[in-house]
Amino acid sequence: MKELEETVKSVVKELFDTNIDVSLTRPDPQFGDYATNVALQLAKQLSKSPRDVASMIVGSIKHPHIANLEVAGPGFINITLVDHLLIEQAMCQPTQSMAGKVVLAEYSDPNPFKVLHAGHVYTTVVGDSIANLLASAGADVHRVNYGGDVGMHVAKTMWAILQRLGGEFPEKLRDIKIAERSVWMSSAYVEGNNIFEANEDAKNEITDLNKRVYQLHADADKDSPFARIYWKCRQWSYDAFDAFYKRLGTQMERYYPESEVADIGLSLVKEQVGKVFEESEGAIIFRGEKFGLHTRVFVNKKGIPTYEAKEIGLIVKKYKDYNYDLSVIVTANEQEQYMAVLSKAIEQFLPDLAALTRYVPHGMVKLDGGVKMSSRRGNIIPALEVIDATILANKELNDKDDELTVLGAIKYSFLKNRIGGDIIYDPVESVALEGNSGPYLQYAHARARSILRKADNVTSLKNVSILDAQERIFAQKLSEYSETVEKATEELMPHHICTYLYELAQVFNRFYEKNRVLGDDRESTRLSLMNRYTEILQQGLGLLGIVAPESM
C-alpha cells in the first residue's frame, strides 16, 4: 500500500520535520488491516513517549480510504481500511513486474544415459514453479535443460550396452521394446558403473569408449555403427525425459547437451588465460581466493574442459540463443559454492552476463532414514518410485488412484518448504486430505466450486461495498493474494504461495463453518467472495503446477 505509506510519511514530515521510510506490515487481523511502528522508531530522537508520538500521527492523518486508526500496545498504529478498498485489493492481480522481459529458466538438468531420480522430481517441480511465477509476472519464460551427453557415465552405459548387443550392432536395438528402453538403459549404467569399479580390463575399455564418444562428436559421426548406437540411445534418454516432464505437467523447450557447449567454453577460457585464468600444474584454473572463494580447475591437464568451462560455454550459448534479461539456474546446493566461483570468474570478463544470472540452490530429497541419493552409486531412488510410492499411499489412504491428486500431493509437499534446505518426503503425509497438503487445497477448491455451481447467479466482487464482520475477515485474507505472489516472485520462493493458500483455505473453512452462503440474506456478497476465493485457489495452485479440480 504505497499510497498509505506516503500519507503517513508526509504526516510525519509535517509534524516532526523528519524524513522516515514508512513500511506498513500486516498485523494480526484483530488489530486491523495494516500496522506501522514509525512512532516507536521516532520516539527516541523526538524525546517523546512512543504512544504520544503515535497519537499525534493518528490525529493528523486524514485519508478517505481509512476507516479507523488506533494506537495500540507500546505505540503501534493500526490501520483499518474502508470496506470497498479492501474489496478492491481482494480483486487485485499481482503486478506485471516482468512484463516485456525474456527469462530463461534452467532446471531439472538430468544426464542422458542415466536414470531420473527423486532429486530430479524435486528440482523439476521447484524450477517449474519458479518459471510459472516469472511468467505470471509477465515475463516471456523459456524452460531449458542442460545435461551430460558425454563423459564417463556415458562410456559406462555404452560399455554395458555393447556387451548386451554382443558388439557394435545398432540394428539389435530394435529388439528393445519402447516401454523397456528407459529401464534397460539405466540398468546398463549401473552395470557399467559396477564393472568399472571391479574389473581393470573393463575399466580400460570404458576409458577408451569415453574418448571414442568425444571423438564421435568431434567428427560429427552419425553413421558408424558405434555412433548409431550412441545417437539412438541418447535420443531414447531425451524421449524418456520428455515423457517424464509431460507426466509432471511441464515441458522443456530445449535441451542443451554438454557436447554442444564444451568447445565454446574451452575456447573462451583459453582466450582469458593470463587475464582471468592462469595455468597451474598443467591445468587452467581460476584463483577464487582473492574474492574470498576457492580455486577451481576449468580445463584439466589433459586439455579437457571441466564442468566449470562447459558451464561458461552454456551461459554464453544460452545468451546468444535467447538474449535474455534474466537467467535463473536451479541446482543442488552442493554446487552452490562452485557456482559462486564460476559466477565470479565470468564477472571478470563478461560482467553483464554475470549480473543477469540468479542461482537458486536447493537441498536434497530424503526419505525416511535420510539416505543421500547419488546416481553415481547404485543406491538411488528412481523418480518413478517416488511417484509410485505416492500412488500407493493415495490408494491405501484414500482408496483413489487419480494422478491429479498424486501430482498435487508430491508438488505441494516439495514446494511448501522454503527452497534451500533438504526436504524429507513422506508419501503418506503428502496425500493426506487433512492438514497442510496439496490434496487438502484441491479439495477446498472442489468443495467451493460445488457450492458456486448450485448458485443461480454469481456476480463480481466489484459490486460489493459493505461487508459484515465475518465476511471482512475472509476478504482481508483474499486481499493478501497479490502481495504474496509478488513476494514469492521477487524472492523466487514458491513456498510463500503454499503458506498463503493454506491459510486462506483455513480462513474460508472457518467462515463456512459458521455462516451460510446459499439461501442467506447475504448470499450475493458471499458468493462473490467465494468466487474470488476459487479463482485465487486455482491461480495459486497453478503457480505451483497443481491442477485445481472441479470436483473430487
Place this chain on the structure above:
RNA sequence: GCCCCGGUAGCUCAGUGGAUUAGAGCAAUGGGCUUCUAUCCCACAGGCCGGGGGUUCGAAUCCCUCCCGGGGUACCA
C-alpha cells in the same frame, strides 16, 4: 583449517525487511455432522527459537563467539 547451508513444539515445517501474546500441520486429549462435499471446524496441551555474550525501548530475527548436523575445499558434476 577455511568457506557455504542448516539447528524454532515429540515429528515435519512457516516466521529471520526488529515490534503487540513465537505460529501451522501431524501425533496426543476433549468436543461438534439426517452438510451448502465434516477430506471440515472448535477447545486443550505442547517452546530458555542449539549455548553464551553484545547492540536496542524491544532480538527467533542484527553483531561476536562457541557447539552440533550436512555440503564444498584443483583437475567428478
